[in-house]
Amino acid sequence: MACCVLQITGLIFGGVGMVGTLAATVMPQWRVSAYIGGNIVVFETIWEGLWMDCISQLGIRLQCKFYDSVLALPPLLEAFRALMCFAVVLSIISFLMAIVGVKYTHRAKEDPQGISIFILAAGVAFLLTGILVLIPVSWTGGSIIRDFYDPKVPTSLKRELGAALYVGWVSAALLIAAGAMYCSF
Numbered sequence: 001m002a003c004c005v006l007q008i009t010g011l012i013f014g015g016v017g018m019v020g021t022l023a024a025t026v027m028p029q030w031r032v033s034a035y036i037g038g039n040i041v042v043f044e045t046i047w048e049g050l051w052m053d054c055i056s057q058l059g060i061r062l063q064c065k066f067y068d069s070v071l072a073l074p075p076l077l078e079a080f081r082a083l084m085c086f087a088v089v090l091s092i093i094s095f096l097m098a099i100v101g102v103k104y105t106h107r108a109k110e111d112p113q114g115i116s117i118f119i120l121a122a123g124v125a126f127l128l129t130g131i132l133v134l135i136p137v138s139w140t141g142g143s144i145i146r147d148f149y150d151p152k153v154p155t156s157l158k159r160e161l162g163a164a165l166y167v168g169w170v171s172a173a174l175l176i177a178a179g180a181m182y183c184s185f
Contacts, residue, residue, distance in 0.1 A: 003185070007102045007119070010181035013174045014098055014126050018091040020171030021133050025084040028054045028064060029162035030140055047162065050081050080136035087132040091175065094125030098182065116185055123182025130175035137168035 028049030047054040054064040067073055101118035144161055147153045 004105075006181050006184070007098075007105065010123075010126075010178040011095075011098050011102055013181070014091070014095050014122075014178035017126070017130070017171045017174035017178060018088075018095050020167050020174065021084070021091050021129070022088050024133070024137065024164045024168035024171060025050065025088055027162075027164035027167065028052050030164045031144060031159040032162040033159060048159065049162075049164065050077065050084060076139075080140065083132050083136050087129050090125060090132065091129045094122050094129055094179075097125060098122035098178070101182075119182050119185050123179045123185075126175050126179030126182060128179075130172045130179060133168055133175065134172040137165050137172065141165050141169075 026049075028047045028051070030050060031048035033044070033046035043058055045056040047056070052064050052066045054062060056062045070078070097118055101122055105119070141161055144159050144165075148158050148160070
Protein backbone atom coordinates (compact mmCIF):
# COMPACT_ATOMS: atom_id res chain seq x y z
CA MET A 1 0.00 0.00 0.00
CA ALA A 2 2.81 2.43 0.87
CA CYS A 3 4.46 1.51 -2.42
CA CYS A 4 1.33 2.52 -4.34
CA VAL A 5 1.03 5.83 -2.48
CA LEU A 6 4.69 6.61 -3.15
CA GLN A 7 4.26 5.82 -6.85
CA ILE A 8 1.20 8.06 -7.18
CA THR A 9 2.93 10.86 -5.24
CA GLY A 10 5.96 10.56 -7.52
CA LEU A 11 3.68 10.68 -10.54
CA ILE A 12 1.99 13.85 -9.26
CA PHE A 13 5.33 15.50 -8.46
CA GLY A 14 6.69 14.51 -11.86
CA GLY A 15 3.59 15.82 -13.66
CA VAL A 16 3.66 19.16 -11.86
CA GLY A 17 7.44 19.38 -12.45
CA MET A 18 6.91 18.64 -16.15
CA VAL A 19 4.31 21.43 -16.48
CA GLY A 20 6.53 23.80 -14.51
CA THR A 21 9.50 23.02 -16.75
CA LEU A 22 7.44 23.85 -19.81
CA ALA A 23 6.15 27.04 -18.18
CA ALA A 24 9.63 28.20 -17.13
CA THR A 25 10.91 27.57 -20.64
CA VAL A 26 8.31 29.74 -22.38
CA MET A 27 7.92 32.49 -19.75
CA PRO A 28 9.60 35.80 -20.62
CA GLN A 29 10.25 36.73 -16.97
CA TRP A 30 13.75 35.31 -16.50
CA ARG A 31 15.30 38.73 -15.92
CA VAL A 32 13.15 41.64 -14.74
CA SER A 33 14.20 45.29 -14.68
CA ALA A 34 15.41 46.49 -11.30
CA TYR A 35 14.51 49.86 -9.86
CA ILE A 36 17.27 51.22 -7.72
CA GLY A 37 17.46 54.61 -6.08
CA GLY A 38 14.84 57.23 -5.41
CA ASN A 39 12.84 56.80 -8.61
CA ILE A 40 9.35 55.97 -7.34
CA VAL A 41 7.43 56.57 -10.57
CA VAL A 42 8.07 53.73 -12.98
CA PHE A 43 6.79 53.89 -16.54
CA GLU A 44 8.32 50.76 -18.03
CA THR A 45 9.04 47.26 -16.84
CA ILE A 46 11.41 45.17 -18.92
CA TRP A 47 11.27 41.36 -19.01
CA GLU A 48 13.95 39.24 -20.63
CA GLY A 49 13.40 35.57 -21.38
CA LEU A 50 14.89 32.76 -23.41
CA TRP A 51 12.77 33.48 -26.46
CA MET A 52 11.70 37.13 -26.26
CA ASP A 53 11.93 40.51 -24.57
CA CYS A 54 8.82 42.28 -23.29
CA ILE A 55 8.19 45.85 -22.21
CA SER A 56 5.19 46.73 -20.07
CA GLN A 57 4.27 50.40 -20.06
CA LEU A 58 2.39 51.55 -16.96
CA GLY A 59 0.97 48.04 -16.59
CA ILE A 60 -1.49 48.81 -19.40
CA ARG A 61 0.32 48.00 -22.61
CA LEU A 62 2.54 44.98 -23.11
CA GLN A 63 4.84 44.67 -26.12
CA CYS A 64 6.79 41.48 -26.71
CA LYS A 65 9.34 40.86 -29.42
CA PHE A 66 10.97 37.55 -30.28
CA TYR A 67 14.71 37.63 -30.75
CA ASP A 68 15.45 38.40 -34.42
CA SER A 69 18.31 36.05 -35.12
CA VAL A 70 19.48 32.86 -33.50
CA LEU A 71 23.00 33.63 -34.67
CA ALA A 72 23.04 37.00 -32.89
CA LEU A 73 22.24 35.52 -29.47
CA PRO A 74 24.93 35.08 -26.82
CA PRO A 75 26.26 31.50 -26.71
CA LEU A 76 25.13 31.10 -23.09
CA LEU A 77 21.52 31.94 -24.00
CA GLU A 78 21.63 29.43 -26.85
CA ALA A 79 22.93 26.77 -24.46
CA PHE A 80 20.20 27.56 -21.91
CA ARG A 81 17.56 27.31 -24.63
CA ALA A 82 18.89 23.92 -25.69
CA LEU A 83 19.06 22.63 -22.10
CA MET A 84 15.53 23.75 -21.31
CA CYS A 85 14.10 22.30 -24.54
CA PHE A 86 15.87 19.01 -23.87
CA ALA A 87 14.57 19.07 -20.29
CA VAL A 88 10.98 19.57 -21.53
CA VAL A 89 11.26 16.60 -23.91
CA LEU A 90 12.94 14.42 -21.28
CA SER A 91 10.33 15.33 -18.65
CA ILE A 92 7.54 14.28 -21.00
CA ILE A 93 9.29 10.98 -21.76
CA SER A 94 9.99 10.28 -18.08
CA PHE A 95 6.39 11.13 -17.16
CA LEU A 96 5.10 8.69 -19.77
CA MET A 97 7.51 6.01 -18.52
CA ALA A 98 6.26 6.60 -14.98
CA ILE A 99 2.64 6.26 -16.11
CA VAL A 100 3.43 2.95 -17.81
CA GLY A 101 5.34 1.73 -14.76
CA VAL A 102 2.58 2.66 -12.31
CA LYS A 103 -0.17 1.32 -14.57
CA TYR A 104 1.37 -2.10 -15.00
CA THR A 105 2.72 -2.48 -11.46
CA HIS A 106 -0.55 -3.94 -10.23
CA ARG A 107 -1.31 -5.96 -13.37
CA ALA A 108 1.97 -7.80 -13.74
CA LYS A 109 2.42 -9.67 -10.47
CA GLU A 110 4.18 -12.48 -12.37
CA ASP A 111 6.92 -10.18 -13.80
CA PRO A 112 7.80 -7.54 -11.17
CA GLN A 113 11.36 -7.28 -12.54
CA GLY A 114 10.21 -5.80 -15.86
CA ILE A 115 8.05 -3.23 -14.14
CA SER A 116 10.74 -2.22 -11.66
CA ILE A 117 13.06 -1.48 -14.59
CA PHE A 118 10.42 0.87 -16.01
CA ILE A 119 10.03 2.58 -12.64
CA LEU A 120 13.81 2.86 -12.20
CA ALA A 121 14.24 4.30 -15.72
CA ALA A 122 11.54 6.88 -14.99
CA GLY A 123 13.27 7.78 -11.72
CA VAL A 124 16.65 8.24 -13.36
CA ALA A 125 15.03 10.30 -16.15
CA PHE A 126 13.26 12.51 -13.60
CA LEU A 127 16.53 13.06 -11.73
CA LEU A 128 18.36 13.95 -14.94
CA THR A 129 15.56 16.31 -15.96
CA GLY A 130 15.68 18.07 -12.59
CA ILE A 131 19.42 18.60 -12.95
CA LEU A 132 18.99 19.85 -16.52
CA VAL A 133 16.44 22.42 -15.34
CA LEU A 134 18.56 23.42 -12.36
CA ILE A 135 21.64 24.31 -14.43
CA PRO A 136 20.30 27.21 -16.56
CA VAL A 137 17.96 28.51 -13.87
CA SER A 138 20.64 28.63 -11.17
CA TRP A 139 23.28 29.97 -13.54
CA THR A 140 20.97 32.80 -14.62
CA GLY A 141 20.06 33.56 -11.01
CA GLY A 142 23.72 33.65 -10.03
CA SER A 143 24.63 36.00 -12.87
CA ILE A 144 21.73 38.33 -12.02
CA ILE A 145 22.82 38.52 -8.38
CA ARG A 146 26.48 39.00 -9.36
CA ASP A 147 25.62 41.83 -11.79
CA PHE A 148 23.24 43.46 -9.32
CA TYR A 149 25.97 43.96 -6.73
CA ASP A 150 28.71 44.81 -9.25
CA PRO A 151 29.39 48.58 -9.13
CA LYS A 152 30.76 48.47 -12.69
CA VAL A 153 27.37 47.49 -14.16
CA PRO A 154 25.26 50.57 -14.97
CA THR A 155 22.04 50.93 -12.99
CA SER A 156 19.91 50.78 -16.14
CA LEU A 157 21.30 47.29 -16.97
CA LYS A 158 20.78 45.76 -13.53
CA ARG A 159 18.08 43.11 -13.36
CA GLU A 160 16.21 41.20 -10.66
CA LEU A 161 15.18 37.56 -10.45
CA GLY A 162 12.08 36.90 -12.53
CA ALA A 163 9.14 34.61 -11.88
CA ALA A 164 10.38 32.03 -14.40
CA LEU A 165 13.44 31.35 -12.24
CA TYR A 166 11.29 30.58 -9.21
CA VAL A 167 9.06 28.32 -11.31
CA GLY A 168 12.20 26.59 -12.58
CA TRP A 169 13.60 26.03 -9.10
CA VAL A 170 10.32 24.58 -7.82
CA SER A 171 10.00 22.39 -10.92
CA ALA A 172 13.56 21.10 -10.50
CA ALA A 173 12.89 20.28 -6.84
CA LEU A 174 9.69 18.41 -7.72
CA LEU A 175 11.40 16.49 -10.54
CA ILE A 176 14.30 15.50 -8.29
CA ALA A 177 11.86 14.44 -5.55
CA ALA A 178 9.89 12.34 -8.06
CA GLY A 179 13.10 10.78 -9.32
CA ALA A 180 14.21 9.96 -5.80
CA MET A 181 10.84 8.35 -5.04
CA TYR A 182 10.99 6.16 -8.14
CA CYS A 183 14.64 5.23 -7.64
CA SER A 184 13.89 4.08 -4.09
CA PHE A 185 11.78 1.14 -5.32
